[in-house]
Amino acid sequence: MGRLRIVKGKIFEVVENDLHYYSEASITESASDVYSEQGGDGISHSGDPGTPPPSPTLSKCAVFFRPTKEWKGEFGFDWIRVGDSKMETDVPYNGIIGKYGAVYATDAGSKFTANPKKYNAILKDYSTFSVYKGTYYVPNMTLNVGEKAILDTIIHVGEKADKLHYAYNTDVFELIIMKQFTVKKGINHDEGSLIIKCKKAFSTPETIRVIATKNKLKEKVGEIKILPNNNNKNINIVIIPVENNGYIGHFIPNEQQVLTNALKQSYINPLIEAYKTPINVDSAWFNFWFKSGEKLDNSSIVSIHSHLDDAFYKIKGNKDKYSKYYRIYMLKGADIAINGEADHIDTPNSSVVVFDRPKRGRSVSTMAHELLHAMGLYHTFDNDSPYTFELYKTDNIMDYTHKKLKNRFSTNKFQWKKINPNLK
Numbered sequence: 193m194g195r196l197r198i199v200k201g202k203i204f205e206v207v208e209n210d211l212h213y214y215s216e217a218s219i220t221e222s223a224s225d226v227y228s229e230q231g232g233d234g235i236s237h238s239g240d241p242g243t244p245p246p247s248p249t250l251s252k253c254a255v256f257f258r259p260t261k262e263w264k265g266e267f268g269f270d271w272i273r274v275g276d277s278k279m280e281t282d283v284p285y286n287g288i289i290g291k292y293g294a295v296y297a298t299d300a301g302s303k304f305t306a307n308p309k310k311y312n313a314i315l316k317d318y319s320t321f322s323v324y325k326g327t328y329y330v331p332n333m334t335l336n337v338g339e340k341a342i343l344d345t346i347i348h349v350g351e352k353a354d355k356l357h358y359a360y361n362t363d364v365f366e367l368i369i370m371k372q373f374t375v376k377k378g379i380n381h382d383e384g385s386l387i388i389k390c391k392k393a394f395s396t397p398e399t400i401r402v403i404a405t406k407n408k409l410k411e412k413v414g415e416i417k418i419l420p421n422n423n424n425k426n427i428n429i430v431i432i433p434v435e436n437n438g439y440i441g442h443f444i445p446n447e448q449q450v451l452t453n454a455l456k457q458s459y460i461n462p463l464i465e466a467y468k469t470p471i472n473v474d475s476a477w478f479n480f481w482f483k484s485g486e487k488l489d490n491s492s493i494v495s496i497h498s499h500l501d502d503a504f505y506k507i508k509g510n511k512d513k514y515s516k517y518y519r520i521y522m523l524k525g526a527d528i529a530i531n532g533e534a535d536h537i538d539t540p541n542s543s544v545v546v547f548d549r550p551k552r553g554r555s556v557s558t559m560a561h562e563l564l565h566a567m568g569l570y571h572t573f574d575n576d577s578p579y580t581f582e583l584y585k586t587d588n589i590m591d592y593t594h595k596k597l598k599n600r601f602s603t604n605k606f607q608w609k610k611i612n613p614n615l616k
Contacts (some may be wrong), residue, residue: 212220214510251404252350254323255373255414257331257343258599261382265450265589265601267341268334268457268608272318273586276346278383281587285310288582297467297573298442298584299594304582306572313577317605324350330399330415332605334459334615337421340389345414347373347380353404356413360400362504365418367400393422397616421616424459428517429563432504433470440470441522441548442555450601454560458608459615465517473503497535497543499519517562519543531558538568548608555594564590564603578606 221227224421229235263280290307297304319330325348335341347356355375368387374380388400392514431448434441448464455462500521505511518541524589532546532552544562545556569575572590581588584596590607593600608615 207373217400248309250324250409250411251353251406251413252324252411253330253353253356253404254348255356255402256328256346257315257347257386258346259418260342260344261344263560264599265453265457265603267339267392268459268603268605269331269341269343270317270327270333270605270608273330274316276381278344278381278514279587279595280586281600283585285314285581288581289314289407289587290582291575291580292573297423297571301582306582310579314606316428318412319415319417319609321412321415328415330417330563331445333418334418334457334575334608335388335390335418335421336392336424336456336459337393340382340494343386345373345382345390347375347382349375349377349380351406351414351591352377353406355376355405357403357405359403361394361398362394364394365400367566388416390418390421394418395422419459421459422523423616425462425616426461427567428466429462429464430517431464431522431559432467432500434500434521435470435472436521436523437476439524439548443522443526443548444554444558447556447559450557451560451563453601454564454603457603458612460612467551471500471503471507475499495535496545500545501543516541518566520559520563521545522548524548531555532562534562534565537565537570539566542566547569552562555600557594557599561589561600564607564611569607569610579604 200426211268256276258271258277259279261280263269263279273282273285275282287306289311290305291310293303295302295306295451315329318332321325321330322328335343356375358367358369360367366389368373368389369385371382371385372388373385374382400416400418401412403410404413431443431452452462452464476553482549502521504514504521506518514598521543522524523545524547534544535542542557546559546562569590570581571592572581572586572588573583573592574580577590581591584591584593587593587598587600588607589600589603591600
């Protein structure tokens with residue numbers, strides 16, 4: 193490409209050694225006053241100028257970060273899925289973001305239509321820069337003080353760099369490199385190659401970058417963006433066992449851990465109390481709804497949530513203490529058609545019901561799923577969600593992937609910001 197330089201004053205070029213100009217076309221020099229050339233050993237206007245040296249090239253590589261296949265949501269990690277990780281569920285986003293028609297996603301006859309505009313909209317949730325393969329979408333990450341994240345690295349190599357190294361704030365993070373970058377030409381997947389430890393709180397976004405050096409030129413070829421962790425939100429939760437018809441609701445192993453992980457991804461600290469004494473709700477009204485298998489809050493008289501709250505608050509001191517808690521009621525529910533239900537979506541300090549029916553669909557993530565409804569999240573396949581994903585295609589905790597016997601545990605940045613306004 194050409195170069196045009198126009199100045200109103202004088203031009204000075206001073207170099208310590210030789211100065212060479214090469215052009216594939218003509219070079220024209222003109223001056224409105226005197227144009228002079230001086231050379232200590234003379235000036236040559238003839239001869240072969242020679243072949244110009246090759247232009248310096250930047251590195252043709254890119255480094256992408258992904259959670260390991262063992263990741264279960266212990267930290268937040270949100271990226272544009274392209275199906276390149278080792279995880280159980282990792283479907284490319286391009287093609288699974290759109291809308292459902294008039295029939296709800298889980299009902300017979302539902303139809304999903306992908307929408308490229310909606311896909312392009314979610315891309316705006318990620319910082320970008322250019323690499324030799326195109327646009328790099330920077331993953332969003334959350335990591336609390338004293339905790340660690342183990343990641344895979346995927347290195348795309350078109351031309352080997354002279355050097356690859358990490359650049360990061362050493363006051364905030366400690367990086368443990370378990371495996372050096374594999375740099376043979378092609379795509380290299382290094383599993384569990386990086387451990388990131390967060391040493392202290394920080395108030396502005398931090399980045400961990402990979403810098404490539406080629407021909408003494410440096411460029412960024414990989415990055416993670418870690419959101420500030422200095423303003424976490426605390427919420428109070430009480431988990432209440434319920435006795436009905438001689439049965440008492442129980443936990444599934446690791447259920448509280450899945451709940452804690454899901455909230456930590458949004459920088460929410462759950463303060464969980466397990467209420468020790470089961471409350472009894474035997475009554476003709478309750479047993480009617482309990483055994484009907486219908487949606488449990490359609491009664492024109494009172495909802496199951498109100499009925500449970502009434503029974504719980506009759507116990508002296510409970511209303512004063514727990515009315516500003518999220519209340520999770522655990523029931524034995526072998527005959528119930530659903531696994532759980534939130535009283536309302538996006539209602540602070542409301543209640544949810546979780547049914548103890550693990551052989552009929554309830555999973556270890558049901559409690560977290562229902563609480564996140566109460567905190568403001570829709571199903572990922574719901575048209576009311578900011579982004580609508582095709583059913584069963586994600587490991588998001590608000591999907592129904594568990595019905596396909598796969599784990600669900602992740603959340604996205606747009607969900608983090610919904611349930612935690614403190615998150616930047």
